[in-house]
Amino acid sequence: MTIASFSGSEPGNNVQFMSDYSINKALLDEIGDLARFTARFFREVFRPRYEFSEFAHQCFVIGYKSLALVGLTAFILGLVLTMQLRPSMVRYGVEAQIPAMVSIAIVREIGPVITALIFAGKIGSSIGAELGSMRVTEQIDAMEVSGTNPFKYLVVTRTLAATLMLPVLVVLSDAISLYGSWIGVNIYDVLSLKLFWAQVIENLAYYDAIPALIKCFFFGFAVGIVGCYKGYYSKKGTEGVGRSANSAVVMASVFIFILDLLAVQITELVWYY
Amino acid sequence: MDTSEPVIIIKDLCKAFGSNVVLDHFDLTLYRGENLVVLGKSGSGKSVLIKCIIGLLRPDGGRIEVFGQNVPELRYEELDQIRAKVGFLFQSNALYDSMTVRENLEFPLRRHWMHTEQKQVDELVHMVLESVGLPHTVDMMPAELSGGMRKRIALARTLILKPAIILYDEPTTGLDPITGMEIIELIREVQQQYQTSSLVITHDLKLVRLAGERIIMLIDGKCYAQGTYDEMKTSTDPKVRAFFE
Numbered sequence: 001m002t003i004a005s006f007s008g009s010e011p012g013n014n015v016q017f018m019s020d021y022s023i024n025k026a027l028l029d030e031i032g033d034l035a036r037f038t039a040r041f042f043r044e045v046f047r048p049r050y051e052f053s054e055f056a057h058q059c060f061v062i063g064y065k066s067l068a069l070v071g072l073t074a075f076i077l078g079l080v081l082t083m084q085l086r087p088s089m090v091r092y093g094v095e096a097q098i099p100a101m102v103s104i105a106i107v108r109e110i111g112p113v114i115t116a117l118i119f120a121g122k123i124g125s126s127i128g129a130e131l132g133s134m135r136v137t138e139q140i141d142a143m144e145v146s147g148t149n150p151f152k153y154l155v156v157t158r159t160l161a162a163t164l165m166l167p168v169l170v171v172l173s174d175a176i177s178l179y180g181s182w183i184g185v186n187i188y189d190v191l192s193l194k195l196f197w198a199q200v201i202e203n204l205a206y207y208d209a210i211p212a213l214i215k216c217f218f219f220g221f222a223v224g225i226v227g228c229y230k231g232y233y234s235k236k237g238t239e240g241v242g243r244s245a246n247s248a249v250v251m252a253s254v255f256i257f258i259l260d261l262l263a264v265q266i267t268e269l270v271w272y273y
Numbered sequence: 274m275d276t277s278e279p280v281i282i283i284k285d286l287c288k289a290f291g292s293n294v295v296l297d298h299f300d301l302t303l304y305r306g307e308n309l310v311v312l313g314k315s316g317s318g319k320s321v322l323i324k325c326i327i328g329l330l331r332p333d334g335g336r337i338e339v340f341g342q343n344v345p346e347l348r349y350e351e352l353d354q355i356r357a358k359v360g361f362l363f364q365s366n367a368l369y370d371s372m373t374v375r376e377n378l379e380f381p382l383r384r385h386w387m388h389t390e391q392k393q394v395d396e397l398v399h400m401v402l403e404s405v406g407l408p409h410t411v412d413m414m415p416a417e418l419s420g421g422m423r424k425r426i427a428l429a430r431t432l433i434l435k436p437a438i439i440l441y442d443e444p445t446t447g448l449d450p451i452t453g454m455e456i457i458e459l460i461r462e463v464q465q466q467y468q469t470s471s472l473v474i475t476h477d478l479k480l481v482r483l484a485g486e487r488i489i490m491l492i493d494g495k496c497y498a499q500g501t502y503d504e505m506k507t508s509t510d511p512k513v514r515a516f517f518e
Contacts, residue, residue, distance in 0.1 A: 133370070141329050142367035146381035147353045 037229045041159055044152050055157040062123050062158070063165030067172065073118055074173035078106065078180025086188060095189070099196050100203035102181045107204060111174040112212050113260055116219035119166055120252040124227040127158050128248030131231025132241035140232070155228040162224030167216040207271045215263035222255040278305045280438055280470050281326065286335035288321055295321050297494030298335070303438070303472050308464055310485030311474045312505075312516065317491050319474035320364065323440045326472070327361050328352045339438070357385040360431035360439040360469075364446055366423045368415040368430070375411045378402070378430050385434055401429040404466065405459060421452035428459065432467060439463070441473040445480050457483050478517065490516070 082102055089095045131154060134140050143150040182196045230248040234240045281303040288296040295318035303309050313319045324330040326337055328344050337344040339355050347355065368377050378398045382389060389397075402408040405425040415423055424444065431439055444460065445453035457480050464471055473484060481488055482502050490498040490505070490513060498505065498513050506517050 137370075138363045138365050138367040139369055141324075142361075142363055142369075143380075144329060145327055145356055145361045147356060147384035148380075149349075 033233070034226070034229055037155075037232070038225055040151065041156060041225060044149070045156050045160070047152075049149075049152070051153050051157050054153055055160060058157045058161035059165055062161045063168060066119060066122055066165070066169060069122060070115055070118055070169050070173045071176050074111070074115065074176040075180040077110065077114060078102065078177030079184045081105065081110070081177075082181040082184030083187070086184075098185055099181070099191075099199040103178060103200040103204055104208055106177045106181070107174055108208050108212050109260075111177055112170050112216050112219065113256065115170045115173045116166060116216065116223065116256045117253055119162075119169065119220070120223045120256060121249055123162055124223045124248040124252040125245040127162075127224065127227030128231040128234075129241055129245035131155075131228060132234030132244035133231075135232065135234045136237060136241055151232075155225075155232060158228055159221065159224035162227070163217055163220040166220030166223065167213055170213070170216045207267070211263065211267040211271065215259060218259050218263070219256050222259060223252045226252040226255060279303065280305050280340060281472065282336070282338040283322075283326070284336045284338075286322070286325065286337060287333045288318070288325060288330065289333055294494055296325075296332070299491070299494060300496050301489060303470055305437075305470055306464075306468060308461075308471045308473065308484055308486045310481050310488045311472065311491050312476065312481055312485075312488055313474070313491035314476055314516075318494055319476075319491055320442055322491070323361070323442055323472065323474055326440060327356065327359060353385070357434055358437045360434065360436035362424075362428055362431050362439065362441045362444055364442040364444075366415075366427040368423055368427055370415055372415075373411070374402075374407075374413050374415070374418075374426055377415070377426065378433050381430060381434055397433055401432045402426075404432060404463065405429045419452075420448055421455060424448065424452075424456055425459065428456075428463065432463065435467065436469060438470045438472065441471060441475075443475050443477075444473065445475065445477045450479075453477070453479070460484050476516075 082098060085098060085101065086095060089098055089101070131140075134143075134154070140150045140154070143153060178197075178200055182191070182193055185191050185196065227248040230244040230251070234244040279302045281301070283299060283301040286296050286299040286301075287294075299318075299322065301309075301311070301322075311319055311322065321330060325332045326339065326344065328347070332345055339359060342351065342355060344352065344355065369380065372380065375398055378401060379394055382394055382397065398411065399408060402411060405428055407422060407425050407429070410418060410422065410426065415426070418426065428444075441460065444456050448456060460471065460473070460480075461484055463469065471484075473480065475481060485502055488500060488502060488505050489496050492498075492512055498508065498510065500508075505513055508514060508517075
């Protein structure tokens with residue numbers, strides 16, 4: 001009310017101003033709620049009772065069951081990247097550098113980010129929908145009545161599993177991508193797998209692999225916590241469940257890019273200077 | 274069994290969601306072994322009432338004493354001990370979709386009685402499934418069961434901890450008349466077999482008539498009237514009569 005009288009004489013401007021204000025307020029509310037949810041995760045994660053068996057089950061569901069999708073996309077990614085790079089490399093007479101170039105691109109950036117985005121699509125949406133559906137059908141309340149802390153059982157286990165499984169998946173997807181790249185090279189040339197890997201290893205340094213691996217833990221955490229947050233506070237009804245799953249993917253994907261940007265800046269600051 | 278001993282005493286319970294006052298100084302007493310029905314129209318705050326009793330919602334004011342302990346003041350561990358003695362049958366059944374019937378029944382057991390041997394767990398699972406007449410469903414998934422069967426399994430999950438009190442949240446809602454009747458029979462059988470006290474919230478008059486020893490009418494957030502079914506039915510109060518006409 002105060003804002004409407006403050007913002008000028010034209011009614012259209014008032015409406016626009018209030019609408020912007022509402023959007024900004026909703027965004028800030030969302031960020032605040034997510035921050036509180038994350039703080040609660042860190043409080044609960046160290047307190048007993050520890051849900052080891054559910055955590056192990058979630059590692060299986062989140063990690064192992066994502067392997068086929070991640071592996072397939074990684075293979076295609078490596079193959080296509082090599083085939084797309086080759087004409088330019090041939091033009092400059094440096095096609096021998098394809099293994100080095102592809103390996104650096106995959107290990108540093110493409111592997112972690114693409115895998116994390118696929119992971120967000122599969123796991124973020126699945127966690128959001130599962131917890132949302134449990135909220136709507138009162139299963140989370142039933143869990144609480146059954147002497148279980150649902151936050152610990154559902155949120156802590158899934159977030160931890162996502163945090164730990166994504167780096168494992170990225171390492172595997174990087175390896176599969178490079179294998180795809182070797183096949184891409186062999187479509188036009190003949191290069192042994194041993195020689196291909198020797199070139200890859202020779203051109204990769206610790207500062208290519210370690211920061212990339214560290215940022216994967218943050219990507220995994222973002223996917224897990226956002227999926228759980230969206231599902232845990234899902235609004236009533238099936239529409240709410242769908243919306244939770246959808247917004248979990250969108251929000252997690254945006255976080256992955258923001259974290260990637262931060263990771264590049266921090267890596268440059270810490271590693272190169 | 275001392276039927277004059279109160280197991281739940283609610284005094285001046287208040288709960289509002291924003292400006293919407295749902296419970297306004299509501300009072301209720303449930304005695305040991307009693308079947309008490311809280312009758313009220315949809316949206317009158319019945320579900321809010323039992324969610325406050327079990328500690329799923331925090332009241333704005335008033336006391337909720339369950340076995341002499343004031344629920345809103347309890348710590349998480351103390352509340353868990355109370356919850357082990359109070360069963361809750363959810364309106365939507367709230368069976369865990371990803372678990373079999375056996376796992377659904379074992380879940381509260383494993384949580385409250387952590388050191389129970391597997392043999393004893395199996396016996397309890399079999400016993401409660403026998404009680405609800407569905408021993409053959411033990412390895413089925415909830416999605417494979419009909420609405421009435423799911424309600425029975427949810428009741429079996431409530432019974433497995435041998436609660437002293439069972440809270441029923443609209444147990445016949447969404448069921449066909451025949452299945453609804455079976456559930457009403459089951460509620461009565463369970464009370465006799467397990468000697469539980471029951472608090473049933475509903476707007477189903479058949480359930481009120483057949484299962485309610487005493488009835489409380491929840492109108493405008495208050496305990497508007499109480500008595501037996503016959504007393505309520507013959508009441509001249511227009512708000513009470515509105516339910517029975």
